[in-house]
Amino acid sequence: MHEAILTTNNLTKQYGSTLALDGADLTVYKGDIFGIVGRNGAGKTTLLKIISGLSNQTKGEYTLYSETGNDARKQRRRVGCLINEPSFFRNMTAQQNLKYYCLQKGITDLSQIDKVLTTVGLGDIAKKKFKDYSTGMRQRLGIAFALLDSPDFVMLDEPINGLDPIAISELRETLFRLNREREVTLMISSHILSDLYAVANRFLFLEKGRVLKLISKEELDSECSRCTVLRTDDVNKTVTVLEKIVGITDYKVTDKNELRIFQNDIDTIKVTKALVQNGIGVASIYDSGVNLEEYFKQLIGSI
Numbered sequence: 001m002h003e004a005i006l007t008t009n010n011l012t013k014q015y016g017s018t019l020a021l022d023g024a025d026l027t028v029y030k031g032d033i034f035g036i037v038g039r040n041g042a043g044k045t046t047l048l049k050i051i052s053g054l055s056n057q058t059k060g061e062y063t064l065y066s067e068t069g070n071d072a073r074k075q076r077r078r079v080g081c082l083i084n085e086p087s088f089f090r091n092m093t094a095q096q097n098l099k100y101y102c103l104q105k106g107i108t109d110l111s112q113i114d115k116v117l118t119t120v121g122l123g124d125i126a127k128k129k130f131k132d133y134s135t136g137m138r139q140r141l142g143i144a145f146a147l148l149d150s151p152d153f154v155m156l157d158e159p160i161n162g163l164d165p166i167a168i169s170e171l172r173e174t175l176f177r178l179n180r181e182r183e184v185t186l187m188i189s190s191h192i193l194s195d196l197y198a199v200a201n202r203f204l205f206l207e208k209g210r211v212l213k214l215i216s217k218e219e220l221d222s223e224c225s226r227c228t229v230l231r232t233d234d235v236n237k238t239v240t241v242l243e244k245i246v247g248i249t250d251y252k253v254t255d256k257n258e259l260r261i262f263q264n265d266i267d268t269i270k271v272t273k274a275l276v277q278n279g280i281g282v283a284s285i286y287d288s289g290v291n292l293e294e295y296f297k298q299l300i301g302s303i
Contacts, residue, residue: 035200080151136167226289
């Protein structure tokens, strides 16, 4: 069974009459690269700020490393975050900037500086001034800042935003290295699903502060695949009819009343007739399959 790092229950944040976060329920497991997907203003940053302690929820609660309430706050020492880019000094090197923040955080083991810079791929240019860093290098330095306390769980808000394709690729490798080599659990927000898809194994979709869907990468792949979606009133009997009468074996049950058929050139009329003749009510049968952007748009359009 997977160990839960973070769970939220009805987590809500209200600013005046505006619900920035509306009853969010989610779970992040140890080892996840957990992607939060949503448009600007969807509530991504609000969620991360509450968990990191930069903001307080209006109602609801969260559990961090099995601790809730005031005890959860004590667990934040195990969490690193990059929500707003730290104010790095332009004329100081990466090493000097991180040393400044070590002193601020009370970190006495300064050997951490070179370790985190190497981890994010900046070890060879650690003495280069911040003003000479590219956007991608600056993002990776921000991640190095979040790693200074040797956290087990790191939250990053829009780390891919504004990066060119090469910088995105370099950042992606950094994230994989953190997750696989240092066993860091990651929670990353973005408004671009395709960027998160390349790294995350689980996804939370947010819109107007509401959770639209929590889904694994495998489930997302299944929902985006070209297939025939079949909804009936008895999925168990449906499976029997498909296999024994229609001869369909390439399918997956996705809900108590739904399954997806992945064989090509399905004769939907034949399938429907066979089901009805065997006393099964057919609610719908239709072709499905979209790209990631279309999937995201359809989710948003469903509310």
